[in-house]
Structure formats: structure tokens, C-alpha cells
Amino acid sequence: MGTHQFFSRFLAIATTTMIALPAQAYEVSAVTGGGSIEGVVVFRGDVPTKKIIPTKDVEVCGMPRDEPLIRVGANQAVESAVVYLVEVTSGKEWPTAGKTPELDNVKCRFEPEVQVIAAGPLDVVNTDPVLHNTHGYYGKRTAFNLALPNKGQRIPVELPREGTVRIDCDAHGWMEGWIYVVDNPYYAVTGTDGKYSITDVPPGDYKLVAVQPFTGSMEVPVSVAGGKATTLDIELTKQ
Template identity: 55%
Template sequence: MFATAFVASALFAHRAQAYEEVIVSGGGTLTGKVVFNGDVPTKMVIPTKDPAVCGGIRNVPTIAVGADKGVKNAVAYLKVVESGKAWGKEWMQSMEAPVLDQVKCEFAPYVQIIRPGTLNILNSDPLLHNTHGFYGRRTAFNLAMPNKGDSNRADLKRPGLVRIECDAHGWMLAWVHVADSPYYAVTGEDGMFTINDIPPGEYTLVIWQDTERTIEQKVVVKTGEKLEMSIELN
């Protein structure tokens, strides 16, 4: 089954209703692979300052594609799930909160999914970063981090897509998906993702890639079913 409908979206403020945790009986599993066919597009990165830390001019791919055409850092999620499985421990990257670091003038990780709450932001570079997060065009946080080892916290309590930039280094970019349910996953090096414990029913599967375009595909999950999908980006 292949998704073909392309939908442009700002992907913020998915919904205001709170997600309800319930016991899921006979939940299904959705496994998929996101692939890219064709020539991988690239962009030129031209550091305008701090070359000793940030490096020089370089050409980088705009999509991370592996040898088997799998797309890394695509996000798969079920749209508008009002109730289902509990948020699990996998939603915590540390004992405190998820982390976004700044290393050699790049954000790490480039894409992540977090539960609504706090994002820890670190500066591992010996120079000033001004870390600026946006819900759409609206500022979510704006943090000056002048020293190596600096840390700060950003409150991201509203579900939606947060674009993160550095005002001091214009090429830096990261994406944080603040999830409105646990039914989210990010693809690995092989382009694979798995979403499990899905209550039986009909859903809209959304595939996001950092070009800010999405693919939407209707899926029907039956009791105990294991669905497999391949989603192609062109």
C-alpha cells in the first residue's frame, strides 16, 4: 500500500483536547518503511562566522537517505488519537527531560519527538548560540547561550511542530515534534518505524519529512493485526 496524497501543512496546534490513557485490548501494530527514489537534493552550507568551530563551506543532502533508499528522520504518527496506550518510558531520553545539544554549530538531534513538557537545551560549543524556537511564526522560546557548558530549559507544553534555529548561525536547524499522543515514531537509518498498541479503528497516518511536506494515508487497524506499509517520497 503506497501513500500518494501530498498535503502542505504548518503542522502546529494539532488539537486542544487532552489525550486520555486507557487499557488497550487487542491493539494492532503498524510497521512501515519510508523510502526515497531519485537523486537526493543537496544544499550549500556557507558558515559566515566561527569557522574554527563551525567548519567551512560544504554541500549537504537535504534528505538523509541510506544505501537501501530508506529515509532517516522522517516522522510517522496517527492523527487525532483521543485515547489509547499510556505514555511509556521511551518518551524520556534522560531522567529529567529530552535534550537538544549544539555541537560544532549543528543541532543534535536534528529531529526528535517529545511529550509535552520541558526540553533541555545545551551548548557544547565554545561560542555564543542564540537558540530560537518557533511554533509556526510564533516564538516559543529565545535563549542566549554564550558559553560552552551552558544549559537552559524551554517549556513546550502545546502539541505541534517546533522549528529551532540559531540567530547567530543562520544555517543551523532542528525540528521538535511535541506529540499529542504516544502514537508517534521517527525513522532510523533504514527508514523503518513501528507504532504499536493501536486501538482497533480507522486512522489517518501522517508521514512528515523536513521539507515541511506531509503524506497522509488512511489505515484501518483490526484487532491484533500487524500491518506493514511502504511509503515513497519523490
């Protein structure tokens, strides 16, 4: 084998090996002198709405109505925006595990509409006395597709990797929900006041992502100093 052929084969093998390597898993470690990131998420644009016109199961799903595509309260505060740090390889413990995360069908809505979970189990539940077909997607690829014809039905599924999982119902086309599967515990979901707080962050420089289904995501650099709170207010804009 000539030198050129040898190095060509070596490069091909090395490239294949690099591609095959998994991403570094998050490791729990002691956080000394951690800081925090806190702030408010706002949206200052016009709030669009979508028309909901139930054509079946009206006694459960409700009457026609307009619903906002982004929930904005006092002082333009955004509810149910997700804020999280990316590329964090080690740090604080995951939140104490209680029960398995749930996605519930309630009055032809998903509850919660937006949630953040670690990769792993999820229980899909039907509280309604009507058929729901709950369908989750990683991008265009189906993560799960479940028929739930019975009230009180519960089906366990697995979301095996990080990423955004969009949820819809094949029986009620207006239903939509979002699950953000993350690889580290540095995340928050805003309440009605738009506030978020991420605590016990090891000092350093990070990328912070804020996302809401209507606006999409935005990435912001942020520095965290030991024992201090970094204030970072975020204005979402439609991408």
C-alpha cells in the first residue's frame, strides 16, 4: 500500500470513528461557589391568534374560540417560555424524581402544554371521555403514536434523546403541545410573570437558549460569576 493510500484509509477510519462517538454525557459533580441566572422573558410585538373550531366532541372540547399563539401578560411578560443552558457537561443534581412526567389530554388540550424533561420515561394520559390519538415527533420522525380511547387510560413511552418533541392529536387537529428533552438540569419554564431562575451554575461562560413555539428560539451568551446572580432579561422576536 502506498503512503497516499495509507493516509486516505487512516483519515476515513478516523473520520468514521469521530462521527460514531456519542456526545459527552452529563455528570453530576459538586458545585462550589455556584452562581445563578435570572430575568424576565418578554414579547413586545402584536399577539396573533388562531381560530379553534371543534367539529366533534364539542361537549368536551368546547365551543369555537380564538386562542393566542403566545401568552403575554402584564408588562409583555411571556408565559411558558423555556430557558436553558446548552453544552453543560457537569454540575448540580437533577431535580428530585417524584412521579414520572406526564402528558395529559384534558378538555381537548395538552396539559402541560409546554414542559421540560430529561431523556427517559413519559406517561401519556387521557382524562377525557373521548378518543384521543396522541402523536409525538422528533422533527418529522415519530417518537410515539398512541390511540387512547378510554377515560383514565395511561400509556408509558420513552423519549430516548435530547431534542424538541412536538405533540399533536390526530383526532383533534388543533391540539398542540411541546416537550423539550434536555441533557442537563440547567433549565426553567416561565410562569405568568415571565420570570425564570437557573441556580447552582458553575462559574464560567455559557450559551443560554430561550424558546417559545411561536417565536422560535434565540441564543444568548452569558457569563456567571461565583456566588453572584447574573440578571439577563430576554426579548423574544418572531424569527
